[in-house]
Amino acid sequence: MTALSHEAPMDAHTLRNALADRLTQHGAVTDAAIEDAFRAVPREKFLPGVPVDQAYADDPVYTKADGGGTRISAASKPTVVALMLHQLGAEPGDKVMEIGAGTGYNAALLGHLVGPSGRVVTIDVDDDLTTGARAHLADAGVTNVEVILGDGALGRQSEAPYDRVIATCSAYDIPAPWLTQLTNGGRLVVPTRLRGTASRTIAFERETDGWRSVDSHLSVFMPLRGLGDDARRTVALTPQQDVTLQVHKDQTVDADQMENVLDAPALQEWTGVRLPPGASFEWMDLWLGLTLDNALMRMSVAAEAKQRYGLTPMFGWGAMATTWGANLAYLTMRRNPEGNFEVGVAGHGPESQALVQDVAEQIHVWGGLYRGKTATFALPDRDPGATDLAAGRFVLPRPGRPIVVTWR
Numbered sequence: 001m002t003a004l005s006h007e008a009p010m011d012a013h014t015l016r017n018a019l020a021d022r023l024t025q026h027g028a029v030t031d032a033a034i035e036d037a038f039r040a041v042p043r044e045k046f047l048p049g050v051p052v053d054q055a056y057a058d059d060p061v062y063t064k065a066d067g068g069g070t071r072i073s074a075a076s077k078p079t080v081v082a083l084m085l086h087q088l089g090a091e092p093g094d095k096v097m098e099i100g101a102g103t104g105y106n107a108a109l110l111g112h113l114v115g116p117s118g119r120v121v122t123i124d125v126d127d128d129l130t131t132g133a134r135a136h137l138a139d140a141g142v143t144n145v146e147v148i149l150g151d152g153a154l155g156r157q158s159e160a161p162y163d164r165v166i167a168t169c170s171a172y173d174i175p176a177p178w179l180t181q182l183t184n185g186g187r188l189v190v191p192t193r194l195r196g197t198a199s200r201t202i203a204f205e206r207e208t209d210g211w212r213s214v215d216s217h218l219s220v221f222m223p224l225r226g227l228g229d230d231a232r233r234t235v236a237l238t239p240q241q242d243v244t245l246q247v248h249k250d251q252t253v254d255a256d257q258m259e260n261v262l263d264a265p266a267l268q269e270w271t272g273v274r275l276p277p278g279a280s281f282e283w284m285d286l287w288l289g290l291t292l293d294n295a296l297m298r299m300s301v302a303a304e305a306k307q308r309y310g311l312t313p314m315f316g317w318g319a320m321a322t323t324w325g326a327n328l329a330y331l332t333m334r335r336n337p338e339g340n341f342e343v344g345v346a347g348h349g350p351e352s353q354a355l356v357q358d359v360a361e362q363i364h365v366w367g368g369l370y371r372g373k374t375a376t377f378a379l380p381d382r383d384p385g386a387t388d389l390a391a392g393r394f395v396l397p398r399p400g401r402p403i404v405v406t407w408r
Helices: 012-026 032-040 078-088 105-114 127-139 176-180 280-289 303-309 350-372
Strands: 061-065 071-075 096-099 118-125 144-150 162-167 183-193 198-207 211-220 233-236 245-249 267-275 295-301 318-322 327-335 341-348 376-381 393-396 403-407
Touching: 012 032, 012 078, 032 078, 032 105, 071 127, 078 162, 078 183, 078 198, 078 211, 096 105, 105 118, 105 127, 105 144, 118 127, 127 144, 176 183, 183 280, 183 403, 198 280, 198 376, 245 318, 245 350, 267 350, 280 318, 280 350, 280 403, 295 303, 318 350, 341 350
Parallel strands: 096 118, 096 162, 118 144, 162 183
Antiparallel strands: 061 071, 183 198, 198 211, 211 376, 233 245, 245 295, 267 341, 295 318, 318 327, 327 341, 376 403, 393 403
16 A cells, blocks of 8 residues: 655745745736735734635635624735735835734735834724734734724824825725825825725825826725724525625615515626626726616625526626616626627516616627726815716715716
8 A cells, every 4th residue: 555645734934935926926016125025024923823824825814703794804815915015105214004904914014115214003993903913013023013993084193194004994985184194295095985886996196186096906895994984784685695785885775675586587688798708897897886876786696596596697706786676687798609708787676677778788888988998086175076977087976075087
C-alpha cells in the first residue's frame, strides 16, 4: 500500500506574500507602496480565530451580525481594499480619517502607507469593534493609528484637517463633516449608494463649484450606521423565503401586494441588446437604477425556487429587479449562436407587461445612446437644477448635498 501524502500547511508569511503576488499579477495592485503594505501587515492578526488560509484568501470575512442575522461588519475582500487604497492615494506624512474601523486591518495598511510621520484616525460606532481593532493593531505592532468610538458621520473635528478621508461603509447622504474636515487639495473616497441598489466607490476632489469625481468603481458595502443610517430591509416573495428582495429606503415595495406575485404566469421580452462574454453590466444597471420609477433592487433566488416557479434570473445568485404595485420585473439573458448574451426582462403580476416594457425600453435607450459612455459624479455647492433626461444628467436629491450624475 502507498502511504497518503499531505502537503504541509503554509505559514502566514508565505500566504501573505502569495496574496500580494496574486494582487499584483492580476493588476489589483499597481503601486509599489501598496504592494509593500500588503506584504508587511499581518492580516491574520486582525482575524483571530479565522483559519490562516481563509484570512489570506481574496474573499471578504464577515465578522459581525445584528440580532436579526444581518451582516453589519466585515473584513473586505483584499482586491476591494487595494482598489480603494489606490483611489485614496495616501502618502507618507499624511493624516487620514477612516470611517468604519472594522477589524483594524485597513487602518493598519493606511498606517503603513503614511509611515511614522503620518497618522490615521479610525472611527466606529460599536464598542466591541473599536475594542477589537485596538487589540489587533497592538498585536500587529501598529503605533500610528488611533481608534475612536463614535458616530463616523460626525467625523473627528478635534483632529482635523485631514489630507485624506476614506469610508469603508456605504453612504447614501455624504455627511458634510467628511468634506469640511479635509484640507484644501484633499480627497474623499466613499462607497456611495446612488439610487436603489446602484452603488459605486467614488473618489471626490474639490473644484471651484463643489466636489467632482476623479475615479469610480462598482462596489457593494455594508451601510453606514448612526446619524447617516442607511438601513435596508428584506421582502420575501415566497412562503419558503427563498426568493427575496433587498429594499432600500428610497424604494417602495408593499410586501402584502408582492406575497403571491410569482404565482402569476411569467412573460418575457427580449431586447436585442447584446453583450460579449465577461462584459460588465454595471453601466446598464446604473442607467436603469437612475431611470426606473422604482430603482433596481437585488433579487436573491435559491436553486429550488428557480425550479418551483420556472424563474430564469440573469445570474446564479439571482438578478436585479424592480416592482410596481403587485408586479415584478427582473433581468434575464440568453446566449445567442454568435456567443454573445442578449439581455431580456421577465415579469410576473397582473399588469407586469407594462412594467416589463418600461424596463426593456430603458435598456434600449442605454444600448442605443449611452452604451459607450460612463458617468461622472458631483457634489455641487449650489442648487444644480433639475434632472435633464435627454442630456443624460440626473440630480439625485439628498438631505444634505444632492448628487449630480452626468453621462459623458
